Amino acid sequence: xxxxxxxxxxxxxxxxxxxxxxxxxxxxxxxxxxxxxxxxxxxxxxxxxxxxxxxxxxxxxxxxxxxxxxxxx
Numbered sequence: 001x002x003x004x005x006x007x008x009x010x011x012x013x014x015x016x017x018x019x020x021x022x023x024x025x026x027x028x029x030x031x032x033x034x035x036x037x038x039x040x041x042x043x044x045x046x047x048x049x050x051x052x053x054x055x056x057x058x059x060x061x062x063x064x065x066x067x068x069x070x071x072x073x
Contacts, residue, residue, distance in 0.1 A: 011058040014039040025070050
């Protein structure tokens with residue numbers, strides 16, 4: 001039986017997601033708000049944090065350990 005395994009993980013930092021994988025999955029989005037480096041800089045500068053009320057959340061959906069979807073909240 002060829003069983004497919006799906007799962008979703010929640011990441012609290014962009015640094016928990018490989019920059020290379022992120023860029024591969026978002027390469028067709030022409031929007032600076034989806035750039036890995038821009039999101040990382042928001043976190044480093046503490047512009048987004050639990051204290052500011054803008055806790056970054058990244059949902060990563062997998063199928064058989066391969067990332068299919070990235071969602072930023």
